[in-house]
Amino acid sequence: MERAQIQGLAAAARNASIALAQLDAKIKNAALTAMAGSLEAQSATIIDANKKDIAAAQKDGLSAAIIDRLRLSDTRVKAMADSLRTIASLEDPVGQKISTRKRPNGLVIDKVRVPIGVIFIIYESRPNVTSDCAGLCLKSGNAVILRGGSEAINSNIAIYDIVKGSCKSFGLPEAAITLMRDTDRKAIEILLAQKEYIDLVMPRGGEELINFVTEKSRIAVIKHYKGICHTYVDEEADLNMAERICFNAKVQRPGVCNAMETLLVHKDVAVRFLPSMVKKFRDAGVEIRGCEKMRSIISAIAGPASGAKDIKAATEEDWYTEYLDLILSVKVVEDPDEAIAHIRKYGSMHSETIVTDNQRNADYFLKKVDSACVYVNASTRFTDGGEFGMGAEIGISTEKLHARGPMGLEELTTYKYVIYGNGQIRE
Amino acid sequence: MERAQIQGLAAAARNASIALAQLDAKIKNAALTAMAGSLEAQSATIIDANKKDIAAAQKDGLSAAIIDRLRLSDTRVKAMADSLRTIASLEDPVGQKISTRKRPNGLVIDKVRVPIGVIFIIYESRPNVTSDCAGLCLKSGNAVILRGGSEAINSNIAIYDIVKGSCKSFGLPEAAITLMRDTDRKAIEILLAQKEYIDLVMPRGGEELINFVTEKSRIAVIKHYKGICHTYVDEEADLNMAERICFNAKVQRPGVCNAMETLLVHKDVAVRFLPSMVKKFRDAGVEIRGCEKMRSIISAIAGPASGAKDIKAATEEDWYTEYLDLILSVKVVEDPDEAIAHIRKYGSMHSETIVTDNQRNADYFLKKVDSACVYVNASTRFTDGGEFGMGAEIGISTEKLHARGPMGLEELTTYKYVIYGNGQIRE
Numbered sequence: 001m002e003r004a005q006i007q008g009l010a011a012a013a014r015n016a017s018i019a020l021a022q023l024d025a026k027i028k029n030a031a032l033t034a035m036a037g038s039l040e041a042q043s044a045t046i047i048d049a050n051k052k053d054i055a056a057a058q059k060d061g062l063s064a065a066i067i068d069r070l071r072l073s074d075t076r077v078k079a080m081a082d083s084l085r086t087i088a089s090l091e092d093p094v095g096q097k098i099s100t101r102k103r104p105n106g107l108v109i110d111k112v113r114v115p116i117g118v119i120f121i122i123y124e125s126r127p128n129v130t131s132d133c134a135g136l137c138l139k140s141g142n143a144v145i146l147r148g149g150s151e152a153i154n155s156n157i158a159i160y161d162i163v164k165g166s167c168k169s170f171g172l173p174e175a176a177i178t179l180m181r182d183t184d185r186k187a188i189e190i191l192l193a194q195k196e197y198i199d200l201v202m203p204r205g206g207e208e209l210i211n212f213v214t215e216k217s218r219i220a221v222i223k224h225y226k227g228i229c230h231t232y233v234d235e236e237a238d239l240n241m242a243e244r245i246c247f248n249a250k251v252q253r254p255g256v257c258n259a260m261e262t263l264l265v266h267k268d269v270a271v272r273f274l275p276s277m278v279k280k281f282r283d284a285g286v287e288i289r290g291c292e293k294m295r296s297i298i299s300a301i302a303g304p305a306s307g308a309k310d311i312k313a314a315t316e317e318d319w320y321t322e323y324l325d326l327i328l329s330v331k332v333v334e335d336p337d338e339a340i341a342h343i344r345k346y347g348s349m350h351s352e353t354i355v356t357d358n359q360r361n362a363d364y365f366l367k368k369v370d371s372a373c374v375y376v377n378a379s380t381r382f383t384d385g386g387e388f389g390m391g392a393e394i395g396i397s398t399e400k401l402h403a404r405g406p407m408g409l410e411e412l413t414t415y416k417y418v419i420y421g422n423g424q425i426r427e
Numbered sequence: 428m429e430r431a432q433i434q435g436l437a438a439a440a441r442n443a444s445i446a447l448a449q450l451d452a453k454i455k456n457a458a459l460t461a462m463a464g465s466l467e468a469q470s471a472t473i474i475d476a477n478k479k480d481i482a483a484a485q486k487d488g489l490s491a492a493i494i495d496r497l498r499l500s501d502t503r504v505k506a507m508a509d510s511l512r513t514i515a516s517l518e519d520p521v522g523q524k525i526s527t528r529k530r531p532n533g534l535v536i537d538k539v540r541v542p543i544g545v546i547f548i549i550y551e552s553r554p555n556v557t558s559d560c561a562g563l564c565l566k567s568g569n570a571v572i573l574r575g576g577s578e579a580i581n582s583n584i585a586i587y588d589i590v591k592g593s594c595k596s597f598g599l600p601e602a603a604i605t606l607m608r609d610t611d612r613k614a615i616e617i618l619l620a621q622k623e624y625i626d627l628v629m630p631r632g633g634e635e636l637i638n639f640v641t642e643k644s645r646i647a648v649i650k651h652y653k654g655i656c657h658t659y660v661d662e663e664a665d666l667n668m669a670e671r672i673c674f675n676a677k678v679q680r681p682g683v684c685n686a687m688e689t690l691l692v693h694k695d696v697a698v699r700f701l702p703s704m705v706k707k708f709r710d711a712g713v714e715i716r717g718c719e720k721m722r723s724i725i726s727a728i729a730g731p732a733s734g735a736k737d738i739k740a741a742t743e744e745d746w747y748t749e750y751l752d753l754i755l756s757v758k759v760v761e762d763p764d765e766a767i768a769h770i771r772k773y774g775s776m777h778s779e780t781i782v783t784d785n786q787r788n789a790d791y792f793l794k795k796v797d798s799a800c801v802y803v804n805a806s807t808r809f810t811d812g813g814e815f816g817m818g819a820e821i822g823i824s825t826e827k828l829h830a831r832g833p834m835g836l837e838e839l840t841t842y843k844y845v846i847y848g849n850g851q852i853r854e
Contacts, residue, residue, distance in 0.1 A: 018771075022794065101816055107805060109815060114797065116827055199827050220828045241850045248852035344445075366845050367449065370541065378534060378848025387853070388536060388844075389528055400543055400626050400841045401647045402829040414827045417815075418793050421805025423668045425675035426814070 001182040006190045009178055010145065010197035013118045016173035017143035021115045025092035027170055028139055032088035034166040036081035039131060042162050043077040049158035050127065057151055065255045065324075069125040070152055080131045080159070086391035087135045093409045094141045108420040113413045115141035117199035120191055121394065122147045122213060124205040127155035132392035134163050134177045140412035143176050145191065145198070149205075150183035157181065185212070192217040204395045222402060224395035226322040227257030227350035229380040232339040232365065234356035235266040239273050241377060242355040246277060248379040249353070251284050255324050257396060258351050258383040262319060263330045264339045270294065270332045275301045278311075278330075286326045289314040293332040319346040336361055340368045347371060350398055351380040351405075372398065372405035428609040433617045436605055437572065437624035440545045443600035444570035448542045452519035454597055455566055459515035461593040463508035466558060469589050470504040476585035477554065484578055492682045492751075496552040497579055507555045507586075511562045513818035520836045521568045535847040540840045542568035544626035547618055548821065549574045549640060551632040554582035559819035561590050561604045567839035570603050572618065572625070576632075577610035584608065612639070619644040631822045649829060651822035653749040654684030654777035656807040659766040659792065661783035662693040666700050668804060669782040673704060675806040676780070678711050682751050684823060685778050685810040689746060690757045691766045697721065697759045702728045705738075705757075713753045716741040720759040746773040763788055767795045774798060777825055778807040778832075799825065799832035 039046070050072040057067050098111040119142050123129045130146055137144035148156040160179040167176055180187055192201060195218045203213040204224040214221055231249055233242045249260035265273055274297055278288055289312045290298070298311060318329045319342070333339045336354075343352050353375035354365040362376040373383045383405060385393020390408025397403045403411035466473070477499040484494050525538040546569050550556045557573055564571035575583040587606040594603055607614060619628060622645045630640040631651040641648055658676055660669045676687035692700055701724055705715055716739045717725070725738060745756040746769070760766045763781075770779050780802035781792040789803040800810045810832060812820020817835025824830045830838035 021797070103814070103816060107809060107814075117797075220826070222828075238850075244850065244852055252853055370448070370544075371843065373844045373846060375846045375848060378846060378851040379853055381853035382534060382846065382848075382851065383844075387530070387534075389530060399647070401649075404841060405844050414831060416798065417800045417810075417832050419800060419802045419805060419809065421802060421809075423665075423671065424805040424809065425671055426679055426806055426808035 001187055003190050006187055007194060007197075009175070010118070010191060010194040012175035013143040013145055013178055014197040016175035017115065017117045019173045020138070020143055020176055021094065021141045023141060023172070025094075027172075028092065029088040031166055031170040031172060032084045032135055032139060034170065035131070035135065035163050036084040036088070038162045038166050039077055039081045039084070039159070043074050046077055046155065046158045046162070047072055047074070049154040052154040053152050060151075062151060066125055066151065069255070070127070070155070072127060072155060076128065080128045083128070083132055083386065083392040084135045087139050087409070090139070090391055090409060092139065093413045098415055105424050106422060107424055110418045110420075111415050112418050113410075114416050116412060116414050118143045118145065118197055119394075119412065120145045120147070120198050120201045120219070122188060122201070122203045122205065122209065124149040124209065125152055127152045127159055129204070130156045130159045130179070131163055133394055134160070136392055136394050136409060136412060138167070138172070138176060140409045142412055143173075143178075145178045145180065147180040147183070147188060147191075153181070153183055188213070189216050192219060195219045202395050222395070222397050222399050222407070225398040226348050227259070227383075227396070227398070228261045228320070228322050228346060228348040229258060229350055230262045230264055230339075230343050230347060230352040231260050231380065232264040232333075232336070232352070232354045233266060233269060233273055234336065234354055234358065234361050235268040236358035236361060237266075237269060237273075237355040238357055239269060242273060243277050243280065245353065245355055245377070245379050247280060247284070249381055250281065250286060250328050251326070252381055254326050257322070258380050259324070260380055261321065261323055261329065262346070263328060264333050264342060265294070265330065266339075267293070267332050267334055270297055271301060274298060274330070281328060284326070286328050288312075289318050289327065289329045291331040294330045297332070322348070336364055340365065343369055343371070348398060350396070351375065351383040353378060353380050372396070428614055430617050433614055434621060434624075436602070437545070437618060437621040439602035440570040440572055440605055441624040443602035444542065444544045446600045447565070447570055447603055448521070448568045450568060450599070452521075454599075455519065456515040458593055458597040458599060459511045459562055459566060461597065462558070462562065462590050463511040463515075465589045465593050466504055466508045466511070466586070470501050473504055473582065473585045473589070474499055474501070476581040479581040480579050487578075489578065493552055493578065496682070497554070497582070499554060499582060503555065507558045510555070510559055510813065510819040514562045514566050514836070517566070517818055517836060519566065520840045525842055532851050533849060534851055537845045537847075538842050539845050540837070541843050543839060543841050545570045545572065545624055546821075546839065547572045547574070547625050547628045547646070549615060549628070549630045549632065549636065551576040551636065552579055554579045554586055556631070557583045557586045557606070558590055560821055561587075563819055563821050563836060563839060565594070565599070565603060567836045569839055570600075570605075572605045572607065574607040574610070574615060574618075580608070580610055615640070616643050619646060622646045629822050649822070649824050649826050649834070652825040653775050654686070654810075654823070654825070655688045655747070655749050655773060655775040656685060656777055657689045657691055657766075657770050657774060657779045658687050658807065659691040659760075659763070659770075659779070659781045660693060660696060660700055661763065661781055661785065661788050662695040663785035663788060664693075664696060664700075664782040665784055666696060669700060670704050670707065672780065672782055672804070672806050674707060674711070676808055677708065677713060677755050678753070679808060681753050684749070685807050686751070687807055688748065688750055688756065689773070690755055691760050691769060692721070692757065693766075694720070694759050694761055697724055698728060701725060701757070708755060711753070713755050715739070716745050716754065716756045718758040721757045724759070749775070763791055767792065770796055770798070775825060777823070778802065778810040780805060780807050799823070
């Protein structure tokens with residue numbers, strides 16, 4: 001696409017956002033419900049388009065993990081439709097009064113939620129992001145420019161055309177939702193310079209994409225960056241629960257950002273906990289990389305038959321690594337403070353959990369760990385817009401400003417102050 | 428200062444922020460109250476230091492406006508102390524529960540306010556910013572690095588030393604508040620690269636400073652940028668009230684960002700409203716630059732004696748200009764929509780006001796104008812942390828993300844999710 005064409009598309013999105021900001025919730029909800037129905041009714045069309053992407057991905061030799069994220073089925077299309085229905089059922093954030101204060105001079109100052117404006121989302125692989133983001137942005141009154149990966153382009157176009165059709169039949173502005181059919185990087189770069197028209201850029205994807213966007217953008221960026229998530233098994237943990245939580249956090253879906261990458265175990269339970277936990281992981285095909293203490297416990301307790309000598313020593317780099325795979329680094333720590341310090345040093349402030357029956361230790365951990373999501377006695381895998389009750393998510397922010405963790409409707413808004421006077425002037 | 432020294436200072440601020448985040452409100456409030464007392468008690472020391480800055484500024488030929496912003500008096504020092512006392516009296520935002528949700532699987536998800544971390548504030552002239560920002564950051568649990576202008580360095584050091592003394596006597600971390608004594612730009616540039624240690628940069632100042640910071644920063648920036656504020660006098664305005672509000676918004680303190688720069692008048696009241704309003708402005712020394720319609724009204728109605736022929740035609744550039752001076756651009760508009768479109772095109776989304784007795788017109792304007800602060804029947808001059816009841820302000824955000832308008836304690840926080848489970852794993 002030509003630069004002027006791309007600028008025109010961004011300008012049109014800005015215009016659409018002005019109308020969208022004023023749109024009645026009833027119309028938005030009706031459009032969302034219609035979108036959901038159309039997606040289900042045309043599931044076969046979507047899956048046909050998806051087959052082309054899958055075939056191309058296989059031909060290009062993309063990894064099994066990417067092909068899994070790419071693949072659609074009737075069930076997955078139904079899940080996309082259900083997300084749109086959930087979004088329709090949620091309260092409209094636009095116009096909500098966040099607070100109100102009356103000043104001694106009689107001014108009444110309301111803080112009111114308003115849409116952000118135009119949001120540019122750059123993502124990879126999973127085609128459900130197309131309908132999730134279209135739905136969340138529409139409900140929150142924002143115009144959206146979607147730029148999915150080239151590997152999912154046929155699926156994305158099929159979903160987009162259906163969603164767009166529903167928008168049209170409800171009289172929504174043409175440019176409320178825009179899909180970039182041009183998946184060239186150059187087109188991204190041009191869009192990242194349109195600060196007059198675009199208010200927020202959200203890159204979801206690998207490190208290389210995120211760095212590219214951060215470097216080129218003249219617009220505010222909220223990154224959906226990596227998750228180096230930790231589980232800390234406390235000295236007073238219920239070890240059966242700890243085993244279930246750790247196994248779930250690592251194995252249930254290792255390729256996602258809320259999966260556990262590092263397990264921290266209190267030294268006083270390490271001997272009781274680690275041998276069976278490690279065996280369970282290894283049986284499930286998880287490669288373990290451990291600290292010295294952990295390795296010596298396994299070889300001393302579990303014995304040579306456990307394959308303990310195969311456990312690699314974790315390097316300094318391991319603690320910094322988001323494996324997104326069946327690999328886990330394990331460290332034995334002296335106390336909660338060492339666990340907290342480790343998380344602070346090596347973590348990515350995404351999601352961490354403590355397993356403990358001791359309320360004081362739990363509170364200490366929850367207070368001291370400054371990550372977007374801090375859990376007690378639950379798997380980190382719950383860091384997800386759907387699981388948080390947001391219907392879907394536009395991404396999981398690893399930033400500290402504006403929004404942290406799963407971003408739903410509320411996080412897609414900003415606010416303005418509306419001030420009512422009766423002639424007040426400043427003395 | 429050497430690069431390593433500056434990095435050390437940023438790292439120390441990061442460490443201090445960890446302790447500050449856990450600090451009890453009582454200790455913070457006691458320190459703030461002590462600071463206020465010390466400032467007042469040592470007012471003479473501060474004013475002596477300030478005299479050096481004033482003398483240097485006069486020698487350097489700085490403008491009267493800058494010298495006014497620079498100058499301290501007993502009254503101004505007392506106002507600084509009062510701000511700290513107000514900040515002490517406000518509720519501690521840290522630890523506040525913003526929302527809580529219980530999920531069907533039993534997880535309880537609390538959204539809890541936490542400090543941002545380390546905040547770097549770059550400002551010019553006004554030395555009260557030193558104590559205001561130190562106070563707001565302390566109360567909100569953030570460490571702060573202050574970099575005031577070289578023109579105010581003696582005043583800033585005097586204030587800082589006093590404030591710092593109070594911190595010390597309450598056992599607060601040494602690096603909770605840091606003042607850059609090195610006012611070289613190079614030092615700013617080094618700090619803007621410390622994204623490991625600093626979470627937020629807030630430049631307050633002229634366009635050149637803001638552009639420098641935005642370009643160089645590797646850290647999130649919230650700009651305190653220009654205010655091209657509008658007053659729209661509606662066809663159903665109380666014209667006496669409109670005159671008072673317009674006069675206040677332009678003349679009471681023209682050099683600040685919330686002063687009116689452009690007056691928009693509905694065509695149906697222009698003939699009744701403009702002649703006396705313009706006379707009042709001109710009597711107060713305000714230079715008027717008008718649209719064609721406005722100029723023809725003045726020369727037709729007010730006659731040659733009014734000096735109407737001296738009213739310059741406003742150029743396209745005038746509508747985009749923040750004068751920060753006794754200059755005003757004036758435009759006659761067809762209807763509220765033209766006023767709103769003008770504000771959207773030329774404004775800086777800072778503060779706008781409508782003067783009207785018609786509720787419908789007011790609501791329409793309030794809803795359609797997307798600025799940080801939108802008023803009805805009040806002067807735009809109220810866009811200010813103190814006037815909003817925030818005690819003081821760290822700045823007035825002209826961004827759309829994280830915070831808009833005056834930023835007080837709440838805006839200096841972010842949040843995290845604290846999630847309570849009893850063994851939940853993801854199916």
